[in-house]
Amino acid sequence: MNYHEQIAALADLLKTCRPAYALTGAGISTESGIPDFRSPGTGLWTKYDPMKTASLTALRRDPARFYELNLTRWTSYRDCRPNNAHLALARLEKLGYLAGVITQNIDGLHIKAGSQRVWEVHGHLRTCRCTKCESVYPFDLLVDLYKSGQNPPLCEKCGGVLRPNVVLFEDRMSDEFFTATQVLSGCQLLIVVGSSLTVYPVAGLPQLARRVVIINRDPTSWDEHAELVIRHSAGQVFTDLMAALGEPLEE
């Protein structure tokens, strides 16, 4: 099957298996300027060991260092804009082709793109919480405190260290993950976009769906079980898909 046949096959699957779900990983956001964690050489985690920088142990052992290593990267996500893949998924939901998006990303780009049903299984950067009393604050407060020289940023009620509402290494999975497993159980079609499906337990989610489509630049562990594998950039695939469905994205 050539690329255009693959796009036509994906359009047919979406028409016959509606509503589908999407599962997205870092690869959908690289075209929005967010580096992929695992690409060899350029991936962030080939430079920084995540067990040392974005883990619960790192936060507990040396919270000031934890913020020095992570906060610039996190705040840079807030300036990024959704690309055609994010915009197409939001549009497909409005058109009734898609029931929702499960994402491993913490960049918030699906919500910025207008998707209504989004399960952010690794958390997000809109809020933070106190590690002692669990009070929840806007993430901006944490950033403002850090920029004003308070590192680590502290809870104004109890003085506990604040932490972002993202799932760190060694954290338990979010409630959103458990909801995602429920909605995916027995679903007709799951479209995996930009995930190499290497991080468990998220990597186990495709087995819940009846049919799986993979859109990823590189091979994944699920390719041989998938109905359709498209090794191409997500932005291009979704631009072409929307044209094939007769619902082209506006320029």
Ligand SMILES: [Zn+2]
């Ligand atoms: Zn507190």
